[in-house]
Amino acid sequence: MRAMNLSYTSRDQVEVYRFSWLLSVGLPLLMVALQAFMPVRLHFFRVFDFGLLLTIFFAVSRRSQLSGTLTGAAIGMLQDGLTHTPFGVFGIAKTLVGYGASSIGIRIDVENPGSRFLLTFMFYGIHQAVFMAIERELMGQSIQFNLGHEAGAAVVNSLMAVFLFALLNRFKIRD
């Protein structure tokens, strides 16, 4: 079973995917818009970070550090544009996530639900840690860290990632 094969020794063993330009541009726009709209009616939607999930998905699917970096930067800046904070807060955090996810995607299998759950859980934590570091150190804001809330949000986002990635797999184009 392929899901049990969790690590690779050569990049040649790894399947690399690409996506249509329409999907690459339209999907982040759509998901970020959805994330901005949904909390108006469904307050709990605020906990989801679709930008982060897309960054991870594109990064591990393309398995290119350069692509992951740029994708993370673009999605992060898009999210920054909807806030009143300076551009770069989410941009930097997601750039690092994109780079890290694509680096891991080269080395381990990220196609099974378990590894996707763990990957998303881990990168959610990294994203929040970087975000808080920027807010505190660069912007001088007093951000309070709520471990229970962050852990819960990480689990919820990881579960969403499992379903979302399965759905988005349909749009992959094998390179």
Added chain:
Amino acid sequence: MNFFSRHKNTVVLATVLLAQFLVLAMQVKRQTAEGPVRLIRLLTVSAITPFERLFIYSGESLRGVWANYIDLRSVRRENLRLKAEAGQMRLERAREQEDARQARRIQALLAFKEQWIDTTVAAQVIGTSGTETSRLLYLDKGAKDGIKPDMPVITPDGVVGKVLGVYGETAQLLLINDPSSGVGAILVNSRLQGVVKGTATGELQLNYIMGDEAVQPGEALITAGGDQVFPKGLPIGTVAKVSMGRNLFLDIKLKPAADLNRLEEVLVITAQKARAPDTTGLGPIRAADILAGHLPGVPQTPPPSSPQTPSPSAPNAKPVPAAHLPVPGASQSPLTAKPQTKPQTLTAKPQTVAPKAGASAAKPQTAKPIAGGAAAKPTGSSAAAPKAVQPPAPKTATPKPLSSHTDGSKPKPAATEGTRPQ
């Protein structure tokens, strides 16, 4: 073959162009009617808000069809309930109108300036920032609807926030529970002033209240009006929890008056006017009245020249504020006004002293400040307490002098009780 290898030149060109575009967009500020706006923020908002509008309006349409059907079923029962409620509220209103006239009159005497909400624009919430850390909402009204930055935003429940950025057909609403917001506030009972700010977790807290002050949970909080954004007197919330914080200040958590997590429609206050309260129909206000309102109280001693001067040892004789003393009118001097010297037996016929509000407005020039015949022919108003004549001690009955209200508190003349308009 890898995509980047195949289209290397195009990718490099696109990357360089994109990088330059981003750098440029971040540096350039586009001049709009509401001030400079970063180009990249303008582009982002322009790209996202059409999606939000599409979502919200299509959802509203679908929900409207269903809601109309449901509404029809309960509209009759609702109508009966509302009729009963309206009748009750009419009674309430009549009573409160009288109180309001009284309050406005006192404010006018003290030359208070009030901030009034002049015009508002109703707006619908069409989106959020999409993050938990930025308490920002997007409204479906923008510069074209007269919205400008720093305009206060309210709901019928209370203050919600202020307008941050304004675009053509969209505006950003910064909620009061965002860490970067701040509202000048007053605690209603203790009159302590502080600044309401948001926390990173979206809570509201009142800052800068010293640790030795007594603040009770449940106490209401209103806007102070000193921040040049929010008009004075709008509800902000209530005190939820009080504990000792750091730096000698209390740590006061608040419960917002409006549900900041479930906002759908809001009102943007587009114009405020500072003006003196409207006192038309409340009777004449003379310079002497205003001066008298600021004078200290003096003992209740009638003019010595009066032939009917009551005994100084009259029972219940108390100091009376100057505002309640006979005031020289435009057409009548205190010395020539006979009624001033005539004792008035308020307790004998208390109802007759309290006239209907606004009665004095009918004859503002002829209204006699000294209510010589007031017992028989009421001409004043219960709201006119500052101008009312303090009756000297009667010969036949124990007088009940009008209470003094120099502290601006609501006057409750004993003689007016039971005569409130029904």
